[in-house]
Amino acid sequence: MTKRCDLGRRNHEIIRLRTEKTMTLDEIGKIYGISRERVRQITLGSGVNVVKMRKAYLQEKILACPVHYTFAQIEEETGAGSALIYETQKSAGITKEVVRKARFYLNVPKKNGDECQEWGGYLHPKSGYGRYAVIKPNLQYAHRFSWYYEHGDIPEGMCVLHRCDNPPCVNIDHLFLGTMADNTLDRDRKGRQARGERMGNSILTREQVMSARRLKKENPDLSFPEIVDLLGVDAAPRTVSQAISGITWKHLAQIT
Numbered sequence: 001m002t003k004r005c006d007l008g009r010r011n012h013e014i015i016r017l018r019t020e021k022t023m024t025l026d027e028i029g030k031i032y033g034i035s036r037e038r039v040r041q042i043t044l045g046s047g048v049n050v051v052k053m054r055k056a057y058l059q060e061k062i063l064a065c066p067v068h069y070t071f072a073q074i075e076e077e078t079g080a081g082s083a084l085i086y087e088t089q090k091s092a093g094i095t096k097e098v099v100r101k102a103r104f105y106l107n108v109p110k111k112n113g114d115e116c117q118e119w120g121g122y123l124h125p126k127s128g129y130g131r132y133a134v135i136k137p138n139l140q141y142a143h144r145f146s147w148y149y150e151h152g153d154i155p156e157g158m159c160v161l162h163r164c165d166n167p168p169c170v171n172i173d174h175l176f177l178g179t180m181a182d183n184t185l186d187r188d189r190k191g192r193q194a195r196g197e198r199m200g201n202s203i204l205t206r207e208q209v210m211s212a213r214r215l216k217k218e219n220p221d222l223s224f225p226e227i228v229d230l231l232g233v234d235a236a237p238r239t240v241s242q243a244i245s246g247i248t249w250k251h252l253a254q255i256t
């Protein structure tokens with residue numbers, strides 16, 4: 001009787017080792033002093049669906065990994081293949097977007113009272129703004145992601161502005177939505193009445209030209225189509241590029 005019980009326990013253990021697949025048939029055989037064929041027979045004869053159990057076991061391990069882990073990290077942690085990882089994450093609702101959001105917050109320091117939370121990832125060397133992934137032309141800066149994750153889509157042509165005037169800050173309480181005009185209003189309050197605008201047939205307003213020049217100066221790697229998008233104007237990139245370089249709107253002082 002005892003022997004049967006021990007055998008049962010041994011077989012159970014063998015099945016466990018097989019389903020978790022930490023060991024090969026040979027390795028298990030060596031431990032219990034039986035052939036690899038016998039190990040196979042035991043697992044087959046048990047009626048246990050080894051493949052299914054192993055899958056369930058791996059799925060559980062995959063879901064126990066933090067959401068921000070990369071595929072490679074999960075593969076290493078669980079020993080699962082990337083197809084199973086993908087399938088498991090997908091069925092659990094862990095989409096690329098969910099992972100991206102989780103990874104975003106890894107770069108955001110803990111909230112400390114009303115202090116700025118400066119982006120811990122890449123900072124644009126000139127503007128000092130934090131950069132994250134490039135999802136679309138108007139969604140690549142960390143402070144804009146911060147707004148997006150908290151409040152949803154940023155209305156077209158709107159800017160995410162800093163109350164604290166600290167470009168790397170992504171503290172949601174320090175950010176607010178404004179137009180390009182709001183962005184430059186306080187800085188350009190004393191500006192002259194524009195001539196270009198008064199000519200009547202101009203596509204851009206003085207404010208927009210100033211904003212475009214400021215944007216390009218602070219973010220030299222922005223393309224002209226991106227600037228058009230950020231400004232929310234109905235103009236060709238060429239129009240904006242000429243206004244920025246001073247081919248048009250010559251009378252407006254260049255941003256220094």
Ligand SMILES: [Zn+2]
Pocket residue numbers: 115116117164165166169170171174
């Ligand atoms: Zn701040």
